[in-house]
Amino acid sequence: MISALVTLIIYLLVLGILIALVYYVCDAIPLPDPINRIIKLAVVVIAALVIIILLLNLVGVGGDLSLPKLG
Secondary structure, rough: HHHHHHHHHHHHHHHHHHHHHHHHHHHOOOOOHHHHHHHHHHHOOOOOHHHHHHHHHHHOOOOOOOOOOOO
């Protein structure tokens, strides 16, 4: 169970780094405001769904998805 929690923390760190990278790139490249806002919103929604799937997988409720099993 401890290894599953460590794996979950690593996944969350990688996901956080990817979100920060997308935010940095969206701010560094001069995109028009609606496109910039849509990209950031899409990344946050996708990240939230991945976190929900990882947590469900940790509890054992998640379905047979292509994400690696934590437990």
